[in-house]
Amino acid sequence: MNFKLIALLLSFALIFPTVWTNNSYAQFLQPGTGNDQQPPPSSPPDKGVMPNTGLPSTIRAVNIISPTKGQQVPIDEDLTIIGTSISNATSNCKIIIGLNNIKPYQSATGTGLGGANDYSKWSFTLTPKYAAIKQGPDNKVTARYKCSSGNNNPSILLINSVNVTGVTTTTANQLQQQRQQQSPTIVNNATTNTQGTGIPWLP
Numbered sequence: 686m687n688f689k690l691i692a693l694l695l696s697f698a699l700i701f702p703t704v705w706t707n708n709s710y711a712q713f714l715q716p717g718t719g720n721d722q723q724p725p726p727s728s729p730p731d732k733g734v735m736p737n738t739g740l741p742s743t744i745r746a747v748n749i750i751s752p753t754k755g756q757q758v759p760i761d762e763d764l765t766i767i768g769t770s771i772s773n774a775t776s777n778c779k780i781i782i783g784l785n786n787i788k789p790y791q792s793a794t795g796t797g798l799g800g801a802n803d804y805s806k807w808s809f810t811l812t813p814k815y816a817a818i819k820q821g822p823d824n825k826v827t828a829r830y831k832c833s834s835g836n837n838n839p840s841i842l843l844i845n846s847v848n849v850t851g852v853t854t855t856t857a858n859q860l861q862q863q864r865q866q867q868s869p870t871i872v873n874n875a876t877t878n879t880q881g882t883g884i885p886w887l888p
Contacts, residue, residue, distance in 0.1 A: 830844070
């Protein structure tokens with residue numbers, strides 16, 4: 686009898702895991718029970734997306750208004766550079782100017798309403814004594830915003846540069862004459878009406 690009981694228990698032990706496993710799979714795959722709606726594995730954070738730091742958008746501390754990019758300027762004459770900046774009379778900041786990275790840079794003059802220390806507007810006259818404009822397009826004029834307390838804000842661009850083209854004085858004068866001839870006044874273009882009314886008209 687013990688042999689029959691042991692055989693029965695062994696048979697039950699072999700059959701039960703199979704039935705339990707089949708039931709488990711059937712429940713897992715049965716639609717509508719919610720078991721088949723397993724959440725997707727969590728994905729790693731996107732390393733290309735930076736969190737909002739609250740910093741202001743990048744601004745330019747200094748701008749060169751004149752000369753403009755690619756402007757043709759005489760190589761043997763002084764060049765006046767003018768611009769603006771975020772400075773004012775109490776900022777303890779100034780503008781320094783360089784040509785083709787020749788050191789040391791030269792200090793511009795503040796022309797803002799607050800006086801010579803107000804660099805909200807500024808100017809500088811570049812002379813051959815400091816550095817000469819070379820003939821051709823490779824003349825880089827640079828304005829740098831410089832403060833006595835340092836510039837530690839990474840959202841502020843401290844440098845602005847433009848490239849100008851050096852030409853001879855003769856070429857510069859010819860270009861100036863061409864520009865004047867290409868923009869004549871209306872009076873110069875007016876002609877007399879051929880019907881004898883004496884009223885000027887434009888062709």
